[in-house]
Amino acid sequence: MSFNFDLFVIGGGSGGIATARRAAEYGARVGLAEFNRLGGTCVNRGCIPKKLMVYTSHFPRVLEESQGYGWSPAKSILDWPKMMAAIDKEVGRLNGIYQKMLDKSNVQLYRAHGKLLDPHTVEVENTKVTTDKVLIAVGGRPIKPNIPGKEYLVTSDAMFELPEQPQRVVIWGGGYIGVEFACIMHGLGSDVIQIIRSDKILKGFDEDIRTIIQESMEEHGIRILKNCSISEVKKTNQGLTISLEGDSNNDMVLADTIGLAATGRIPNLENLGLENTEVKVHNGVIVVDKYSQTAEQNIYAVGDCTDRINLTPVAISEGRAFADTKFGGKSCLMSYENVPSAVFSTPEAATVGLTEAKAKEQYGKNAIRVYSSEFRPMYYVLPDTKEKTLMKLVVHQESDQILGAHMVGDHAAEIIQGIAIAVKMGAKKADFDATVGIHPSSAEEFVTMR
């Protein structure tokens, strides 16, 4: 049977675009449907606008710190609409780059919703296209918990569209997105309260990392209400009045904006036509095997809609592994071991490999050696601020192999990205010891820990 396409991709985000381009490079005839701005969550409502806001939020602190180096006090105010417009312009530029890349790769782009009519037919723009293989890369979206007053909650998507700066911000959620938004809004000058379900932010990260970031955020003036949750929101003449349940239920919390972060995301599976195929969905997520193949033999899925590790580089790598295997004649599997990640909080954190707790659980308590170093980086000496940096290595006792590397401090993401290559290659602590440091730097501590 002849099809219009060898591959049809539904979703033009991180995973979809990377896969479409890679398959086209191998000569496949590729079509792609995207109804929204190209680039998906990362470019439009995630990593990129967020990181630009992180940069914006650091300037007041830098101006403050500069005085320790002899600069006169400088006062500057943030023009919120100007910041938003600058970010939107950059996002627009990236949308254009994606468009050009797809054109250059000869991927046929449909600016429309894609729906499966059967395993080989996709409906787009009121037409039907046929395809040998299908890749579902539809990502996910934030959902609001069903509480009274939920209409006053602002999802992470809408946090990027606030028309003016809220003075009082409540962030609900202790995951990495919540922590990042809390730090961004605080850095931009809002009063921030963060509401978390347990007693510590960043579940799943190394305990020491969690502790240091939380202490640091609190020292900077972010109020973290622990072991509690929002039960109701009401609009009053004082603003949004928040009722809490849990440890802080006597606290009266008022806000102008309640940012919802990481309290829940679900894959975009509605009206996708999965019922016309054998694709299986479990707990709202598409079920795939290690080759990203669904229960329908010609349909594959990558990225957030499969809920494996929900990060842009993972969605991209899953898609490329699929394209290399199916169109490039290679057998490629995505490896989920030692995937590095970062939290763009203030202070920043980054991590690769096993946490101390996970390593002990996996190998036994006595099979692990831990090295850590906590210090005030040189940059903060003259401004005389208390900022701490933490570096930590988790090492397998018998083999000397580095199982995990963790850091809190300036440029943690940049530093851990380099360390991640060594960890992925199976570096031993002795290799780190044999590496000459770069002096004076914070990163040299990773090769001098004893």
Ligand code: FAD
């Ligand atoms: P997406 O990028 O979401 O793309 C899916 C696309 O499919 C969307 O454009 C959507 O419009 C389209 N679509 C959906 N249904 C259809 C349909 N039926 N027809 C046509 N098109 C459709 N990751 C990092 O690595 N680093 C970060 O710093 C980071 N920060 C983040 C911050 C926030 C606030 C959020 C929300 C996420 C962040 N992420 C980060 C996660 C990252 O954005 C996602 O993991 C990544 O975008 C997933 O890519 P994807 O291809 O699976 O889906």
